[in-house]
Amino acid sequence: MKKTIDEKFLWGGSSAAFQIEGGWDADGREPSVLDTKIDIPKNITDFKVASDHYHHWKEDIKWMSEAGFKSYRFSISWSRVWSFKNNAPNKPGIKFYNDVIDELIKYKIEPIITMYHFDLPDHLQQQGGWLSRATIDEFERYAKLLVETFGKKVKYWLTINEQNMMSLVPEALYGKKAIMKETYQSNHHMFLAQAKAIKIVHQLSDSLVGPAPNINSIYPNSNKPEDYLAAINFANIRNWYYLDVPVFGRYNEIVLDLLAKNNSMFDIKEGDMDILSDPLSKPDFIAFNYYTTATVKAWDLSEDDSSNSSVKSDQQSLFGIKNWFQRIDNSNLPKTQFQWEIDPLGFKTTMLELTTKYHLPLLLTENGIAALEQLDENNEINDQYRIDFYTAHLKQMFEAMEMGVDLIGFNPWSAIDLVSSHQGMLKRYGFIFVNRTDDNLKDMKRYPKKSFYWYKEVIKTNGKNI
Numbered sequence: 001m002k003k004t005i006d007e008k009f010l011w012g013g014s015s016a017a018f019q020i021e022g023g024w025d026a027d028g029r030e031p032s033v034l035d036t037k038i039d040i041p042k043n044i045t046d047f048k049v050a051s052d053h054y055h056h057w058k059e060d061i062k063w064m065s066e067a068g069f070k071s072y073r074f075s076i077s078w079s080r081v082w083s084f085k086n087n088a089p090n091k092p093g094i095k096f097y098n099d100v101i102d103e104l105i106k107y108k109i110e111p112i113i114t115m116y117h118f119d120l121p122d123h124l125q126q127q128g129g130w131l132s133r134a135t136i137d138e139f140e141r142y143a144k145l146l147v148e149t150f151g152k153k154v155k156y157w158l159t160i161n162e163q164n165m166m167s168l169v170p171e172a173l174y175g176k177k178a179i180m181k182e183t184y185q186s187n188h189h190m191f192l193a194q195a196k197a198i199k200i201v202h203q204l205s206d207s208l209v210g211p212a213p214n215i216n217s218i219y220p221n222s223n224k225p226e227d228y229l230a231a232i233n234f235a236n237i238r239n240w241y242y243l244d245v246p247v248f249g250r251y252n253e254i255v256l257d258l259l260a261k262n263n264s265m266f267d268i269k270e271g272d273m274d275i276l277s278d279p280l281s282k283p284d285f286i287a288f289n290y291y292t293t294a295t296v297k298a299w300d301l302s303e304d305d306s307s308n309s310s311v312k313s314d315q316q317s318l319f320g321i322k323n324w325f326q327r328i329d330n331s332n333l334p335k336t337q338f339q340w341e342i343d344p345l346g347f348k349t350t351m352l353e354l355t356t357k358y359h360l361p362l363l364l365t366e367n368g369i370a371a372l373e374q375l376d377e378n379n380e381i382n383d384q385y386r387i388d389f390y391t392a393h394l395k396q397m398f399e400a401m402e403m404g405v406d407l408i409g410f411n412p413w414s415a416i417d418l419v420s421s422h423q424g425m426l427k428r429y430g431f432i433f434v435n436r437t438d439d440n441l442k443d444m445k446r447y448p449k450k451s452f453y454w455y456k457e458v459i460k461t462n463g464k465n466i
Ligand code: BG6
Pocket: 016, 019, 161, 162, 165, 214, 289, 314, 315, 366, 370, 413, 419, 420, 421, 422, 423, 427
């Protein structure tokens, strides 16, 4: 059935605590794994100051309201609200998020909150991180704290941001390569933690909750059957594994086969599958991040080249898994300055695939284009490329909705400029420019870009002029 955009549609923008907040050790906050990361390249900033949202939150929310945002998707920093030193909630951290939420509500902006966006408390990492089952209990306690503390004011929760990217490209996000068995053991623990968190939201509140993986269509490089098989493999490894578990409460066969063939099957303890398939742990919607599609072909590298098999640089460029698939550029698509392919039609196909596989409402929690940007002599940023990028994606979004995709909101990345997950402040995504660079904190002043005014009009008119 055709879906239309109405007043309830959640037009907004997105961010993540470690990339926007700064104040990394303020008011009792303890370090996360991103604060203790040591391999950040020399000329790239760390996350200690970021966009200093911790001290500019009022102003930033005012800008969001000025743009007409109906929603703001952001994450809570676990390390800010819980003190492992004191084994107790960190009151100033809780106050910070209460203030942010209240301010959003004052402007009629719906908070959409991610519980965990890459920033595991370092204390937990030291105890084994996600490889340890104790982290599941810690996450359960944390989720309970969040829902008990903020649950009345927050209607939309997201559990874990991009569990798939944390697993598939840990070297990009954390500077570490992974061992397949350990990755999937950690994944299993994250799934259990997520199932428990979803159940908590359902038991303790009337709010809605969903996972937030990065999902995109996978194209075969040719009509060779071997390439199509590679596409099926990668789609299951990258996408469906991460949704089959929360939505259906069971593991994806193709990925289990990959693990078995690589001697990497993880341990499932008695009772685990009951936790994963508990009806109270089924998500109410699927949040997803979409930046681009991926193209793959059958693996054709020699034994020698394949020692490279798990190397690669970032979220969109995972290289391949020996004998399963090999990533390849798509020559039909233009690229951003940071070499991510631009594929608006892929946005539609991704939504169609998600809808026909899982039949749940969808919520777009990231989409955007990064660019190198500097204020011009009038203190302006003429980011027409961002307007063009979003215009093309929104056209496809409307078409997908016409075809019956139940999309409840569009929250692109990022509401304001923030520090990229691994490429610093150079790589900007925001509707609002933040005046700092990687090596100079300058005055942190905010300047709306051209796209800010364009997006404001889109929201006001519900996209009628797209
Ligand atoms: C997503 C993440 O993978 O992509 C964000 O959820 C990230 O945290 C975004 O910032 C853009 O990626 P990057 O690496 O360009 O910052």
